[in-house]
Amino acid sequence: MPGRLLIALLSICLLLVSLLSILLGSVQLPSADILSALLFHEDGLASEILWDYRLPRTLFAIVIGAMLAMAGAMMQTLLRNPLADPYILGTSGGAAAGVLAAFHLSFPLWFHLLAAVAGAVLSTILLLLFSGFIRSRDTNRLLLTGIVLTTGWGALITFLLTLSPSSSLPGMLFWLVGDLNEQASLSVPALVLLLSLPPVLIAAKPLDMLLLGRQQAASLGVDVAQMHLLLLGFSILLTATAVAFAGPIGFVGLVAPHIIRLISGSGHRLLIPATALLGGILLVSADLLSRTLVAPRMMPAGVFMTLLGVPLFLYLIRRQS
């Protein structure tokens, strides 16, 4: 499929699910009221629900989904493996443990992002150190190490939770499975996303060549170390930011790039923006389902992403071996 057509189709899909996402919710309102509130910004219940709740939430879901999807695509290029994903490899878990630790030590809110980055960096270092992946390129060992790290972070998180005051438990538990209820701030994640796109797009060509293998890419003139640093740095930053603001939502980074690769191949100039758009679509849809399916109760959006991601992951494992 030509690149422009794919981007256009994905943009239309994103607009449509976003429209649904602002029209539907636990409070039932006539669509006409919502649309007129959107266009004319009048006072009233519809306007309040739209501008204070549904629209920020939808935009937040788009940004977080795009970040996680991009982070997944970049990790897959870095490790030359379509099974790589920040959630499966423990990066998200490390970031989440960092955030909870910062919460416990009563650090200020802005520090949570730094704690998430620190946790994600630590987890990635442990992953590369213990899997020996840089030398051996053994995928099984990489996945196994990632899964064990995820389990370890999970235990640490449970430990931190048991020490928490019971009043803050429900909020923390929701955050841990990916919660879009508390859109503390849209601007920081949006800024991180916008800052990450240009350097990755500029490096699209050498990133494509990285998929040929490190030595082959280097022999053709690619500065492999520089590209690895770029991928590692931005995938960690994107993952940590998404986790700090929305909790560890799994599998967006696995599902979105996989679908785009099936449609249009692995060229990064198209893969990165298309994956980001599809990540937005997926997370807005998951959030929409979580708000409407069991209304008036709400389910964390991460639950649906995981239900979608697990079968795909199992299928990919089967195909790879």
Next chain:
Amino acid sequence: MTPLAECDRVFLEAGTTRLVQDLRWALKPGECWGILGPNGSGKTTLLLALAGLHPVTQGDIRLDGTAVRKLSRKAIARHVGLLFQETHYPFPVKVRELVMAGRYAWQNAGGAGSDRDEEISARAIAAMQLERLAERPVDTLSGGERRRVALATLLSQQAGIQLLDEPENHLDPGVRLKLLEGFIDRLDKDRQSTVMVLHEPALAVRLCSHLLLLFDDGSYLAGETTQVATAENMTRLYGTPFHAIQNGKRLLFYPG
């Protein structure tokens, strides 16, 4: 004239194993060198070191007068192209795309391929008779076809030095000579040269103007093929008796 590549008292190691020792060797345009040696004598490591992909323990490797370690990856890729023993692509890549990737070293940061790049890679595809396979993913091709794709990528890279690591792998005995001769013929004798690691002395004698023998103990012998290719040297090289037969102009070696 500055040689295309020059090893100045080079020592190489792989892990803790000492390989090449005190190598002094120079490569000039138009030459074709064959590197022969027993397994583990450092043939592949020497190729990797020439491409800046393996560090030298001591000494200097210079490309066109400049030390490899002072050159950027892109600059090295304009001097040196490398054909690897084995290639495997878990993410699908088409023949045309891979051959076009050979042009990367000559493109600016954005890496948009110009018409000239398209033309050069199309010529390389034609030279290796890959037109029919141009849109196929490389991983779906046979071993021999993949070799031709790798050679076409080298042709489009237009580096001064072509390093070939066991290029005869996966090629039928009937095809290998013609294909490799065809490849060497396409090079510009005033600017380009070839260095290949081979396992078959007879093939090296047939293709190469010069030979570099790497012995087990880290010593070496370099010179024109006519001087170096003797049964005595092959016997010393492989540690087993070799005999030579002269059949017309062809020289053959066989062990035993």
